[in-house]
Amino acid sequence: MIEEAALNNAAWCDALCRAHGLPGAFTPRAWTNPRRTPPYYPDAVTLSPEATDADILPFIDDTPGASVKDSFAALTLPGFELLFEATWLHAGPDARQGAARDIRWRVVRDAETLRAWEEAWGGQGGLFTAALLGDPSVKLLWAEEGTASGFVLNETPGGRTVGVSNVFGDDAWPHVRTQAAALFPGRDLVGYEIDPAPAAEHGFTPLGPLRVWLKN
16 A cells, blocks of 8 residues: 555656646656656655665756655665655545534635635745646645635546645644545545644554655
């Protein structure tokens, strides 16, 4: 399942990069981007525990600032330092996990709402572009009740799993599984968090570690 989680995360990174006109490339061992990716997003994601630096470094801009998501915590990259460690997460499609309170959610569908969503997430504007709104594999969710809560769902190519990312606000985690079940019924959920505890409280289980490396 870590391989599936890594593929889903790479698909989300690629979707965001494509929305900036920066598509990446997939191989069996890694997703890589030849141009520097937007802030907070890696230049490469490993897709196999067999991936090595030879599958990554020749295919990215490996100048200072480059980052690599080491999905299996298995790489040693010359010139890179550990930026952070995190935990892959998984939840089944059972959406009976009870929500803390009844909140209406909506999918972000216009540029004005997208700007407000990004501001609530904590961004400075421009990271989440309007081109994302036309991607059928991506749904940005926002609470309608005035609470600053939201998250992103993205479908893995082939539709096997749905990823959860960019979760913010006190009311997000209690509603992730129910909203995912409504929009993508029958799909397992995957994602990662530096602190997995909030997700674990709402039905997610840890799969294993990942690391992100940064070129200084």
